[in-house]
Amino acid sequence: MKNLIVVLFLMVLFSCKTDSKEETRTISIExxxxxxxxxxxxxxxxGTDGEKAAANYIAERFKNLGLQAKGTNGYFQxxxxxxxTDPHQKVNYTVKDGDSTITGTNVIGFLDNNAxxxxxxxxxxxxxxxxxxxSLYRGETQxxxxxxxxxxSxxxxxLSLAKKLATANSGNNYLFMAFSGxxxxxxxxxxxxxxxxxxxSKANYMINMDMVGRLKQDSTLAVYGVGTSPILKHVIKANNSKFKIIENESGVGPSDHTSFYNSDIPVMHFFTGQHEDYHKPGDDTPKLNYExxxxxxxxxxxxxxDLDDNGKLPFRTTKNESDDVPVFKVALGVIPDYLFDGKGMRIDGITEDKVAHKAxxxxxxxxIKLGDSLVTNMNSYMRALSSFEEGDKTKVVVKRGDIEVERDIEFQKF
Incomplete structure (x- = not known):
């Protein structure tokens, strides 16, 4: 039944197609x-049938946007x-048929401008x-x-960028990739x-979009990797008239741009922030900000x-900020608001039955204060948290609206 629904959906989307290089109507982001x-x-x-159905959908979208197949088997790689089994172990891509083997599929399309x-x-x-x-879901049922x-998102x-770039900015070729795994x-x-x-060696720079669907009312948008080429900070600011931009220089982060930074390619990662539904069943379509x-x-x-006539951008290494992250033995049980740029560490979500919830x-x-340590930003919060162990008791002070609230807490394991 699932595969039938996928086929029917694709038929509805593409039934009016008359030219393989041009869609007769624009399919919206939503x-x-x-x-x-x-x-x-x-x-x-x-590796599941659901992922394969998504890969087929993306490949069909690429085809109808006029992108050339650039995988190892059509659009697929x-x-x-x-x-x-060991988090420090390198992944073994060279495997034999047999137990525990998973196959993922990248989907790759190419717009060739002869650049x-x-x-x-x-x-x-x-x-x-x-x-x-x-998964961060703790319910009893799957x-x-x-x-x-x-x-x-x-x-x-x-896909919307592929549509825009099909008829503009021919100073570069474009490789569009939907990553698996x-x-x-x-x-x-x-x-x-x-x-x-x-x-x-001919890759100019890489743009990564990971979690861009929940732009908040204050229009805060994080752009990571702005230190990976000298011009990026300028171009991020020069073209912005709508967003409150949070910049991060590092080319290393928990998303796919890191793989390209490690190959000496300048990167930009766009991100609208974490939320309470992150890695939970609640991350669903009605909650997205499509505008x-x-x-x-x-x-x-x-x-x-803006960068179309700049030629190949020079690459620059950046400090890996994760190298400075302290080791934690305990957790407060909150989702930090990584886009908050005020004084302190703003809580964007509370994990049920953990320390913060109980307090x-x-x-x-x-x-704004954890134990004896003042909390002025995310880094000072992490340093303060790293000083505690399981069973330690202390006080936390938070600003709630215009008042300060103090609570007693007892730390649990991370």
Whole structure:
């Protein structure tokens, strides 16, 4: 039944097609998200029928947008691997048929402008199925993790950019990629950089969209990797008139741009922030800000347009900020608001039955003191948290509206 629904959906979308290089009507960002995050795809876990259906959909979209197939088998680049049992172990892509082998599939389309260099634009399309490793859902029954924001949103914005770039900005070629295996450790992007279907020495820069579907009312947008080429900070600011931009210089982060940064390619990663539904069944289509996604697509297009005649961007290494992250033995049980740039650490979500929940902390509270340590930003919060062990008792002070609230807490294991 699931495969029948996929086929029928594709027939409806593409039944009016008269030319393989031109769509007769524009498919909206919302339509792409609604399909990719539908229950019928069962959470798009790597290697499942649901992920394969999503791959077929994206390949058909690429075809109808006039993109050339640039995988190893048409639009597809399959890779097989054995899941890691040791988090420090390298993934073994060279496997034999047999037990525990999973096959993921990157989907790759190419817009050839006969240019010297190629811009890579990507987004991962896999998610957690019914709650694979990485799920934060603690319910007793299995629920589909549809991953509307994570990351049907990024794929939809990528497809909208492919539509825009088909008739504009011919100073570069464009390689559009939907990555598999991101949730299992950036596997698809890592595999591609080691088995690229283009000459990576001609890669100009890479743009990654991961979780761009929940632009908040204050229009805060994070752009990571702005230190990976000298011009990026300028171009991010020069083309912005609508967003409150949070910049991060590092080219290393928990998404697919890292694989390209590690191949000495400048990167930009766009992100609208974490939320309470992250890696939970609640990450569904009605909660997305589709107008915000259109704005982000237009913003990225303007950046690409501005850089169209700049030639190949120079690469610059950045400090890996994760090297400075302390080791934690305990957790407060909150989702930090990583886009908050005020004083303190704002709580964007509370995990049920954890320390913060038991202490009566609330979403929107701003932690300004933890134990004897003042909390002025995310880094000072992490340093303060790293000083505690299981069973330690202390006080936390939060700003709630115009008042300060103090609570006693006892730490649990991380």
């Amino acid at each position: 339509e792409d998200v609604v399909f990719l995050a539908s229950d019928e795809l069962e959470g798009r876990q790597t 399959a890779f097989s691997f054995k899941p890691q 010297e260099n190629t811009i890579i634009i990507g987004a991962h399309y896999d998610h957690l199925g019914y709650g694979a490793e990485g 629920e589909i993790h549809n991953g509307a924001d994570d990351n049907a 990024g794929v939809a914005v990528m 991101e949730e299992m450790g950036l596997l698809g992007s890592n595999y591609f950089t080691k088995n690229a279907t283009i000459d990576l 915000g996604m259109d704005m982000i697509s237009s913003y990225i297009f303007e950046i690409i347009s 009566g902390l609330e979403k929107g509270d701003i932690v």
